[in-house]
Amino acid sequence: ASSARRGCFGCVNALVVSSRRRERKNAPREKFLVAILLRITAIALHQQLITIMKFATLTLAAAVSASFISVQGFAPVSSFARPSSSALKSTIEAPPERVAPGAGWEPEWEDREGLPVDEFLKSDESRPDLSGMWECPLTRWDSEGIDVVKAQREAKKVPHCPLELRATPAMNAQGIDYFSKNQKKIRADLLKYGAIWLRGFDLMKDVNGFRDMHEALGMDPCLDPLHSSGLRKFASERDALYEEVNKPSLRGHYIGLHCESTAKRTAAYAAFVCFQRATEGGGRFIVADGAAILAEIDTKVLQKLYDRKIRISVSNLDIPPALPGFLKEGIKGAVDKAVAPKFDMDLEMIYESDGKPGRLQAVECAESPINRHPVTGLPVWFNNAHNHARKLRDRRPCGVPEVGMTEVFYADTMEPLTLEDCNEIKRASEKHITALPMEPGDVLLVDNYRALHGRDVFNGDRFHAVSWFTWDDNEEWRGDEKRIVEKNSMNKAINSMMDWLPKDFESNQS
Numbered sequence: 001a002s003s004a005r006r007g008c009f010g011c012v013n014a015l016v017v018s019s020r021r022r023e024r025k026n027a028p029r030e031k032f033l034v035a036i037l038l039r040i041t042a043i044a045l046h047q048q049l050i051t052i053m054k055f056a057t058l059t060l061a062a063a064v065s066a067s068f069i070s071v072q073g074f075a076p077v078s079s080f081a082r083p084s085s086s087a088l089k090s091t092i093e094a095p096p097e098r099v100a101p102g103a104g105w106e107p108e109w110e111d112r113e114g115l116p117v118d119e120f121l122k123s124d125e126s127r128p129d130l131s132g133m134w135e136c137p138l139t140r141w142d143s144e145g146i147d148v149v150k151a152q153r154e155a156k157k158v159p160h161c162p163l164e165l166r167a168t169p170a171m172n173a174q175g176i177d178y179f180s181k182n183q184k185k186i187r188a189d190l191l192k193y194g195a196i197w198l199r200g201f202d203l204m205k206d207v208n209g210f211r212d213m214h215e216a217l218g219m220d221p222c223l224d225p226l227h228s229s230g231l232r233k234f235a236s237e238r239d240a241l242y243e244e245v246n247k248p249s250l251r252g253h254y255i256g257l258h259c260e261s262t263a264k265r266t267a268a269y270a271a272f273v274c275f276q277r278a279t280e281g282g283g284r285f286i287v288a289d290g291a292a293i294l295a296e297i298d299t300k301v302l303q304k305l306y307d308r309k310i311r312i313s314v315s316n317l318d319i320p321p322a323l324p325g326f327l328k329e330g331i332k333g334a335v336d337k338a339v340a341p342k343f344d345m346d347l348e349m350i351y352e353s354d355g356k357p358g359r360l361q362a363v364e365c366a367e368s369p370i371n372r373h374p375v376t377g378l379p380v381w382f383n384n385a386h387n388h389a390r391k392l393r394d395r396r397p398c399g400v401p402e403v404g405m406t407e408v409f410y411a412d413t414m415e416p417l418t419l420e421d422c423n424e425i426k427r428a429s430e431k432h433i434t435a436l437p438m439e440p441g442d443v444l445l446v447d448n449y450r451a452l453h454g455r456d457v458f459n460g461d462r463f464h465a466v467s468w469f470t471w472d473d474n475e476e477w478r479g480d481e482k483r484i485v486e487k488n489s490m491n492k493a494i495n496s497m498m499d500w501l502p503k504d505f506e507s508n509q510s
Contacts, residue, residue, distance in 0.1 A: 098394075098396055098397055099395065099396060100397055101256075101426070101433070102430055103284075103286065103433040103434065103435035104432055104433055104434065106284070107434075107436065108437065109277075112439040114205055114275060114439070114441070115206055115275070117275075121235065122206070123207050123236045124208045130221055130240040132483050133240050134222040134478060134479075134481065134483075135223055135482065136225045136267050136344075137265065137268060138264065139264060140374040140477065142371060143367075143368035143371045146306065146368075146372070148306055151379035152299060155292065155295035155378065158292065159192065160289075161193050161288070161291075161434075162196055162434060162436075163192075163196045165198050167200040172202045175203050175212075176216050178203075179217055180216040183217050187218070190445050191376060194289050195444055195446045195447065195453075196445040197436060197442065198213075198443040201213075208239075210273050210465075211240075211241070213271075214469070220471075220472040220478075221240035221467050221468065223468065225262055225265040225266060225468075226262065226345075235463075241466070242468070244272065246461075249399065251278075251283075251462070252397055252457050253398055253399030254396045254455075256392065256454050257386040258388075258452055258453070261384075262364065263367045266448060266449065267469060268447075268469055268471045268477075269468075269469040270448055270453075271444070271446070272438075272443065272464060273464065273465050274438035274442045274443075275463045275464065276440060277462065278460050279462070280459035282458035282459055283458030284435040284436055284437055285436045285444060285455055286435050286436070287444060287451055287454075288434065289452075290451060294380055296431060297424060297425065298424050301425075306369060309366045309367060309369070309412070310367060310417075311365065311366050311408070311411045312364045312367075312407070312408050313361040313362065313406055313409070314388075315361060315403065315404070316359055316405060318359050318402075319331060319358040319359070319360055321358035328351065332351065335360065336349045348363050354390070367411075368382075369381065370382060381429075381452075384452075385417070386425055386452070388407065389407070389408045389417055390416065392425075392426055393406070397457045435456060
């Protein structure tokens with residue numbers, strides 16, 4: 001970055017010196033104003049470039065972090081449905097109304113009590129430290145040669161997701177032994193249903209009981225796929241437990257359906273736990289079956305998306321459009337070489353993909369929206385379009401700063417998905433959402449290649465957490481990478497910055 005600054009400043013400075021020499025020989029005195037203006041411009045560009053480079057890392061971090069973030073049971077829903085306005089130019093006649101998405105199934109709350117914060121987060125220091133966990137495994141892609149019509153027929157046969165496993169007094173009395181004795185059945189049901197809602201268990205009301213549960217099930221923790229992005233900080237690092245997206249700055253942000261994955265890395269399984277439900281309402285955890293969505297979506301739309309593939313932008317860095325081309329290319333190169341590699345993603349820096357002049361976007365490589373499950377071979381809807389499509393984010397509660405507003409493109413033309421295709425993704429996805437009223441001790445086990453998850457908006461304080469798991473029965477798929485220490489310092493630095501980032505709640509460009 002410093003080389004780029006010196007180079008850009010030097011080029012403009014050379015023009016100034018050359019201009020002065022010519023003017024001293026045969027130009028009127030007034031023309032010296034040109035040289036003065038050029039020098040002022042050079043200084044301004046120099047300072048702007050310094051600012052841009054200082055914020056480049058934070059910009060990408062905020063974007064990636066924000067990317068991976070029927071409302072009933074709290075009142076009123078209309079408080080989250082508000083009209084939008086924006087200083088940004090819109091490509092539609094009027095800003096869309098923001099409406100909180102619905103859900104196909106909304107179980108009732110039961111108002112179960114939890115433990116105080118100082119109790120549920122107290123780790124047992126006598127237990128082994130799990131902080132040196134496995135790296136998140138590489139994504140298992142098997143997406144070639146899929147017959148879309150046949151895949152939809154196959155996907156229609158799956159049972160409802162999630163399976164609800166409600167604790168009885170006898171089950172609670174067994175504690176950890178219940179999970180040890182039923183390990184094989186629970187793991188088999190996780191593959192069959194895609195997710196299991198463990199409801200009403202007392203064991204998992206604190207960090208230690210939650211760890212007892214997943215260890216009894218034989219699950220092997222790994223890093224978050226985007227550990228370095230700052231999306232989640234650790235709730236209890238020695239217990240391999242991340243805090244979910246509970247940040248006050250993002251509680252008004254609806255996190256759409258997504259797999260915890262990038263084109264490069266995907267956790268095999270997840271266990272989401274509730275220690276404290278939102279104190280002033282909301283905060284349902286949403287989950288949907290990727291197989292059910294695949295079966296539901298219009299066949300023509302699905303075929304088009306499969307044939308064309310998709311690409312997802314995860315960052316916006318707005319460069320002044322009037323900057324000279326060589327300077328913009330210098331910024332692009334500096335960000336590409338110095339910033340993007342710090343994120344464990346395959347990113348390409350591209351200017352103006354969404355049509356906004358001067359916008360530099362970090363875009364993932366092309367990927368199929370359909371993938372076969374690595375274990376079962378079942379074709380599933382395996383992508384994050386419901387969460388990342390700008391046209392959907394602009395129409396629901398959104399608390400992401402503009403730098404973190406994402407977009408989904410057709411990979412062959414780099415054009416954003418049409419509103420019609422986005423609406424079909426929305427319809428098919430939200431029909432199969434179960435909006436879980438998770439309460440203290442509840443856990444949702446998720447097969448990350450089968451089920452998609454998200455989170456509704458909430459008020460007050462909320463404390464959910466999550467552990468990610470690698471392949472415990474396949475060493476080749478798991479890999480031999482252990483935790484990369486350099487990632488953690490970036491995670492901590494970015495987390496400390498997230499809460500003071502400006503929020504663009506009403507941005508609209510779709």
